[in-house]
Amino acid sequence: MKSWIDNGQKWMWISVALAVSTMFFFLICISLVFAFVFKDTTSSPISIEQINIEQSNIADKDDVFSQLSFEEIDAVLEYLYAIKDLRLTTPDRTSIETSFIHTIELQPPPKEEVLEYLNSNGKKPVRKAKVYIFRGDIDPPLIEEYIVGDLPNVTYAHVANVSSRHTQIPYIYRPFSSYEFMGIYRHVIPHIGKDANHVLEESYNATAINCGNRCLRFSMTPISSGYLEEGKRKAWFWFAYDVEFFTLHPVDFQFLVDMTSAHPSNWTIEKIWYANQMFPSLHNFLDEYRCGNINKTRLAFPEPEENLYSGLHRREPLFSRSKKRAPVQFEPDGRRFQVSGNTVTYLGWSMRHRMSPTNGFQLFDVRFDGEMIAYEMNLQEVIVLYSGYTPSARMLNYADSAGLFGTRHRGLVPGSDCPEDAQFFDVHLYSSNEGGKRTYENSLCVFEHNTNSPLRRHRAYSRIGAFYAGLVNSVLIVRTIMSVINYDYVIDYIFHQNGIIETKVSLTGYLSTSFYFPEEEYYGGHLREHTQAGLHNHLFHFKVDVDVKGTSNRFETLDIKPEYKKDPWSDNHHHQTYYERNLRKTEKEGEYTYNFETPKYLLISNNNETTPEGIPRSIKINFSGISKMLLPDDYGFAQSISWARHQLTVTKRKDEEEDSSSIFAMWDAKDPVVNFKNYSEDNENIIDEVMPFEYIMFIDENRSLTILFISLTVF
Numbered sequence: 001m002k003s004w005i006d007n008g009q010k011w012m013w014i015s016v017a018l019a020v021s022t023m024f025f026f027l028i029c030i031s032l033v034f035a036f037v038f039k040d041t042t043s044s045p046i047s048i049e050q051i052n053i054e055q056s057n058i059a060d061k062d063d064v065f066s067q068l069s070f071e072e073i074d075a076v077l078e079y080l081y082a083i084k085d086l087r088l089t090t091p092d093r094t095s096i097e098t099s100f101i102h103t104i105e106l107q108p109p110p111k112e113e114v115l116e117y118l119n120s121n122g123k124k125p126v127r128k129a130k131v132y133i134f135r136g137d138i139d140p141p142l143i144e145e146y147i148v149g150d151l152p153n154v155t156y157a158h159v160a161n162v163s164s165r166h167t168q169i170p171y172i173y174r175p176f177s178s179y180e181f182m183g184i185y186r187h188v189i190p191h192i193g194k195d196a197n198h199v200l201e202e203s204y205n206a207t208a209i210n211c212g213n214r215c216l217r218f219s220m221t222p223i224s225s226g227y228l229e230e231g232k233r234k235a236w237f238w239f240a241y242d243v244e245f246f247t248l249h250p251v252d253f254q255f256l257v258d259m260t261s262a263h264p265s266n267w268t269i270e271k272i273w274y275a276n277q278m279f280p281s282l283h284n285f286l287d288e289y290r291c292g293n294i295n296k297t298r299l300a301f302p303e304p305e306e307n308l309y310s311g312l313h314r315r316e317p318l319f320s321r322s323k324k325r326a327p328v329q330f331e332p333d334g335r336r337f338q339v340s341g342n343t344v345t346y347l348g349w350s351m352r353h354r355m356s357p358t359n360g361f362q363l364f365d366v367r368f369d370g371e372m373i374a375y376e377m378n379l380q381e382v383i384v385l386y387s388g389y390t391p392s393a394r395m396l397n398y399a400d401s402a403g404l405f406g407t408r409h410r411g412l413v414p415g416s417d418c419p420e421d422a423q424f425f426d427v428h429l430y431s432s433n434e435g436g437k438r439t440y441e442n443s444l445c446v447f448e449h450n451t452n453s454p455l456r457r458h459r460a461y462s463r464i465g466a467f468y469a470g471l472v473n474s475v476l477i478v479r480t481i482m483s484v485i486n487y488d489y490v491i492d493y494i495f496h497q498n499g500i501i502e503t504k505v506s507l508t509g510y511l512s513t514s515f516y517f518p519e520e521e522y523y524g525g526h527l528r529e530h531t532q533a534g535l536h537n538h539l540f541h542f543k544v545d546v547d548v549k550g551t552s553n554r555f556e557t558l559d560i561k562p563e564y565k566k567d568p569w570s571d572n573h574h575h576q577t578y579y580e581r582n583l584r585k586t587e588k589e590g591e592y593t594y595n596f597e598t599p600k601y602l603l604i605s606n607n608n609e610t611t612p613e614g615i616p617r618s619i620k621i622n623f624s625g626i627s628k629m630l631l632p633d634d635y636g637f638a639q640s641i642s643w644a645r646h647q648l649t650v651t652k653r654k655d656e657e658e659d660s661s662s663i664f665a666m667w668d669a670k671d672p673v674v675n676f677k678n679y680s681e682d683n684e685n686i687i688d689e690v691m692p693f694e695y696i697m698f699i700d701e702n703r704s705l706t707i708l709f710i711s712l713t714v715f
């Protein structure tokens, strides 16, 4: 806690405390664990760790899930560069108006083939690559999703042919790329910087070009196509002082750029917003400014000492003047988890992981006590919805995957991000934004953590039969941290000894702010004289494909209901609660919207595998602290995030329905490339179907969000 406060700032602390601090808990309960608990009760009391489940012996036999190797990436590059029609440019000649490769990654093999391979010694699934190619060179310009295979000896490359998502995407939906930014630096910033140089200098004592150590830097608020006329791509740009940290030093200068063209030289500056006034063009603005019709802003450049409030230095005086260090954990008998390639094993657990440049960190083949309980688990999308008064603040809706999640996992630091002795992993990815092939060091870490609270215990103290038995709750934590511009998302998958998988997201980093005007009052918190922190919501969408004793699973709710009945043992009536098992039959019924008035347990069950007492084996999903989406479903950006409508969605599993979002979600609302609601539109039967389910969590600005899969049999 101390280190968190050390690193934080007072204002941030306050803004976090002000915000609704919601804890989210998803619990999935699995029945598999019964035997397990039994084993454990036979152990001696006050055991530190008496559980001796044998390591599930899953060798890393050339993991079918692993991200492409550099050799495989080279094979893809060689094949694609040889296709003349693609006209791929080499990195040194690339610009947004040429043809270039954006990302290369593994196309996950079909689940059935993988299960066949893992469980029944089936043939090893072939490896294929999924490649996004920007075709700025053709008319109309497009982004195409290619499938290239089979690796390593490539013989084909074609545009992916699937019905679940668009694979030829209009260029106006293109995600951020470094080449887009090259265009901005060449054509947009110099234009504003030159023509409005005197305005910036007079108003802010800083400029945008040739600025020495008094610079303004820009940020972009992409405008979702849901707000624009057909066929347009636009963004609001806003300036802030280029100091640590710029998102806390906005100035009141914004401009709207039409970036529809694939040619940056044809991008146009449409509107200027300055001193809380809108001007229809740069020309008009400069005229008005010259004529003195505008109340001019006058700000001083933030001097280093004024700037202190927005830096991450340690605050003085310290709460404790002593030089004593915080407690640390140690492993008296050495590490208890093993790592082999992409596989991690720990007590009864095993799992494989990979990093995708687009989707980020993913877990596969998660087993407990040798049995697969989740085929796949990962974060699909993170969005941030802002409110505000100024033009850029009110349009600010980020779908963070546009920034390529995989490339946002950078350099975890031993001792603060993860324990000193954690196991760190490097990952290897291809993305043109990062200059092609690149190794990202310390992108994830794995460590065991003693929570120092009992997982179970009992102290009986009656005169006869006094005893104590307890087991400390030690867990395995698989952690990644994504830094997306100003935010840092700490994402933990936590594996408990009793079969719980807990997912936890914590937020830190910097706030995004806008220039304060009195009209902002109801849209956020007034942090400092000129700085307003806008009201906003972070939403996370996770995917998990659970398998309870095989893939033939159903979705059920246990609906808790009030009962008022004649008491069988007296003449009175009696109030109590009871439950009804409610089988969800179709994909529409698989859309679960939380309702406090109708409490439910959410279960994924295998109807063919029951306990000796006839209760279907199930996994229970637990969440709490969800918040309600207040924006209409069919308005603007909301169309790109149809997953946000329900707290939990269960769909029939299809290999091609891989994701609930895409790197285009920031811009594609007019016709989302991946439209999650379509997955349920055909309303297929979901009884005993192979199914994944996807769940979402809403958080208001918060510290923590937790999803748990817990083990339990009876309800």
Ligand SMILES: *[C@@H]1O[C@H](CO)[C@@H](O)[C@H](O)[C@H]1NC(C)=O
Residues within 6 Å of the ligand: 151, 152, 153
């Ligand atoms: C790929 O080509 C190499 C060299 O021609 C060959 O040795 C290898 O067996 C091939 N691999 C596959 C999987 O076909």
Ligand SMILES: *[C@@H]1O[C@H](CO)[C@@H](O)[C@H](O)[C@H]1NC(C)=O
Residues within 6 Å of the ligand: 161, 162
């Ligand atoms: C795409 O797949 C569909 C259905 O499998 C098929 O009918 C169609 O011909 C394919 N299109 C292309 C261009 O391969």
Ligand SMILES: *[C@@H]1O[C@H](CO)[C@@H](O)[C@H](O)[C@H]1NC(C)=O
Residues within 6 Å of the ligand: 163, 164, 165, 166, 672, 673, 674, 675, 678
């Ligand atoms: C989703 O469904 C709508 C309506 O049927 C359709 O127009 C759209 O193309 C579909 N989107 C995708 C990505 O398949």
Ligand SMILES: *[C@@H]1O[C@H](CO)[C@@H](O)[C@H](O)[C@H]1NC(C)=O
Residues within 6 Å of the ligand: 201, 202, 204, 205, 206, 207, 214, 301
């Ligand atoms: C900023 O202010 C300083 C001190 O008043 C002055 O010396 C300097 O010329 C100003 N710079 C710009 C870019 O306006």
Ligand SMILES: *[C@@H]1O[C@H](CO)[C@@H](O)[C@H](O)[C@H]1NC(C)=O
Residues within 6 Å of the ligand: 261, 263, 265, 266
């Ligand atoms: C830019 O736009 C003009 C007119 O709108 C057009 O004539 C010209 O070809 C465009 N330039 C490029 C490079 O597309």
Ligand SMILES: *[C@@H]1O[C@H](CO)[C@@H](O)[C@H](O)[C@H]1NC(C)=O
Residues within 6 Å of the ligand: 277, 293, 294, 295
């Ligand atoms: C400029 O400031 C004056 C005095 O505060 C105010 O009366 C006027 O409305 C302002 N003009 C604009 C365009 O905001």
Ligand SMILES: *[C@@H]1O[C@H](CO)[C@@H](O)[C@H](O)[C@H]1NC(C)=O
Residues within 6 Å of the ligand: 550, 552, 607, 608
């Ligand atoms: C489950 O049981 C039903 C009938 O009881 C049977 O038809 C079905 O094949 C079974 N499924 C599996 C996967 O065993």
Ligand SMILES: *[C@@H]1O[C@H](CO)[C@@H](O)[C@H](O)[C@H]1NC(C)=O
Residues within 6 Å of the ligand: 025, 026, 027, 600, 622, 623, 624, 708
């Ligand atoms: C979910 O888990 C949390 C934390 O363990 C707990 O407080 C809450 O009661 C659980 N909710 C349900 C519905 O089980």
Ligand SMILES: [Cu+2]
Residues within 6 Å of the ligand: 536, 538, 701
């Ligand atoms: Cu936030």
